[in-house]
Amino acid sequence: MKVAFVGKGGSGKTTVSSLFIRHLAAERLPVVAIDADINQHLGAALGLSDDEVAGVPPLGGHLDVIKEYLRGDNPRIASAAAMVKTTPPGRGSKLLRVGGADPVHAMSLSVRGVRFMAAGQFDEGDLGVSCYHGKTGAVEMYLNHLVDGPGEYVVVDMTAGADTFASGLFTRFDVMFLVVEPTRKGIAVYRQYTDYAADFGVTIAVVGNKVQTADDVAFLREHVGDALLTCVGFQPAVRAMEQGRPFDIGTLDGSAREVLRLLQRTVDAQPKDWERFSRQAAEFHVKNAESWANQAAGTDVTEQIDPDFRLGPDALIPA
Numbered sequence: 213m214k215v216a217f218v219g220k221g222g223s224g225k226t227t228v229s230s231l232f233i234r235h236l237a238a239e240r241l242p243v244v245a246i247d248a249d250i251n252q253h254l255g256a257a258l259g260l261s262d263d264e265v266a267g268v269p270p271l272g273g274h275l276d277v278i279k280e281y282l283r284g285d286n287p288r289i290a291s292a293a294a295m296v297k298t299t300p301p302g303r304g305s306k307l308l309r310v311g312g313a314d315p316v317h318a319m320s321l322s323v324r325g326v327r328f329m330a331a332g333q334f335d336e337g338d339l340g341v342s343c344y345h346g347k348t349g350a351v352e353m354y355l356n357h358l359v360d361g362p363g364e365y366v367v368v369d370m371t372a373g374a375d376t377f378a379s380g381l382f383t384r385f386d387v388m389f390l391v392v393e394p395t396r397k398g399i400a401v402y403r404q405y406t407d408y409a410a411d412f413g414v415t416i417a418v419v420g421n422k423v424q425t426a427d428d429v430a431f432l433r434e435h436v437g438d439a440l441l442t443c444v445g446f447q448p449a450v451r452a453m454e455q456g457r458p459f460d461i462g463t464l465d466g467s468a469r470e471v472l473r474l475l476q477r478t479v480d481a482q483p484k485d486w487e488r489f490s491r492q493a494a495e496f497h498v499k500n501a502e503s504w505a506n507q508a509a510g511t512d513v514t515e516q517i518d519p520d521f522r523l524g525p526d527a528l529i530p531a
C-alpha cells in the first residue's frame with residue numbers, strides 16, 4: 213500500500229509519519245520509508261544517526277541508474293535519456309516489489325525493520341521545476357513501477373508543494389494523510405488539497421496534530437468535517453527524542469498508539485484501484501508531454517504509453 217503524509221511545513225508530517233513507520237515496524241510488517249520532504253528529517257526522526265543518513269544514496273542523485281534499470285527492455289523507451297519522471301511502465305519495463313532485491317531498493321538502509329530511502333535535499337526552487345532533475349521525480353518513478361500488495365507499506369514523508377500537483381505525484385497513493393494543525397493556516401492547506409484532489413478520486417484523511425484541547429478538536433471538526441480521521445496530541449516521547457534521549461514506541465501514550473493503529477486500519481481498508489493508478493499515470497504523462505517533456509526530450513514521449521499494459525499483480529506474471 214502506498215501512503216503519503218502531506219501538510220504544511222512544521223505541521224508534523226515527519227513526526228507523524230515516523231511514528232506510523234515505527235508502528236508498522238513494531239508490528240513486524242514490511243515497510244519502506246521514503247523521505248521526500250523539503251527538509252530531509254525523516255531519517256533522524258526514525259532514530260538514524262547523521263552518519264547513517266549521510267550513507268544513504270539520494271534517489272534524486274541517481275536518476276540515470278533508476279531510469280536505466282526501470283526501462284528494462286521496454287521497446288517504447290529508447291534510452292534512459294528519453295525517460296521522464298512520468299513515463300509509465302509498459303511491457304518490458306522492470307517492476308518493483310516492496311523491499312525487493314533491485315538497484316533502486318539497493319539505495320536504502322535497513323534499520324530496525326525499516327527500509328529507509330531518501331529523495332535527497334531540495335529547496336523551493338526545485339519544486340516548480342518540471343524537468344528530469346526534480347528530486348521527487350525519482351520517488352514518482354519508484355511508485356509508478358511498484359507492485360505492492362496488502363500488508364506491505366511504502367510510507368512517503370512529502371512536501372505539500374506545487375510539484376506534487378503538477379506531476380500527478382499526489383495520485384500515486386492509496387491513502388494520503390494530511391497532517392493539519394488546528395489553525396487557520398492549517399485549514400487553508402486542507403482546502404487547497406481537497407479542492408485539487410477532489411477531481412482525482414484521491415483518498416485524503418485528515419490527521420489533526422498538536423491538538424491540545426477539546427476546542428482544538430471542535431475547530432478542526434467545524435472546518436474539516438468528516439474528513440477528520442483522528443487527532444494526535446503533544447507527545448512528550450517525541451520531545452524527549454529531540455533532546456537526545458532514546459525513543460521507544462512503547463512509551464507513547466495509549467491514545468497515540470491507538471491513533472497509529474487507526475491509521476493502519478484506514479490503509480488496510482482501502483481497496484487497491486490499479487485501473488485508476490494506470491489511467492492517471494497515462495493522463496499525467498500526456499499532460500507533462502504537452503507542457504514540457506516533449507520539448508525537453510526532443511521526441512513525442514506520449515508514444516511511451518503502452519495502451520495494453522496495466523500495472524498490478526498480473527503484470528508480474530511473465531507473458
Ligand SMILES: Nc1ncnc2c1ncn2[C@@H]1O[C@H](COP(=O)(O)OP(=O)(O)O)[C@@H](O)[C@H]1O
Nearest residue numbers: 220221222223224225226227422445446447450
Ligand atoms: N505530536 C507531537 N508531539 C510533540 N512534538 C511534535 C508533535 N508533532 C510535531 N512536533 C514537533 O514539531 C516540530 C515540527 O514537526 P515536523 O514533524 O518536523 O513537521 P513537518 O515535517 O511537517 O515540517 C518538530 O520539532 C516536532 O518534533
Ligand SMILES: [Mg+2]
Nearest residue numbers: 225226249253
Ligand atoms: Mg518534515
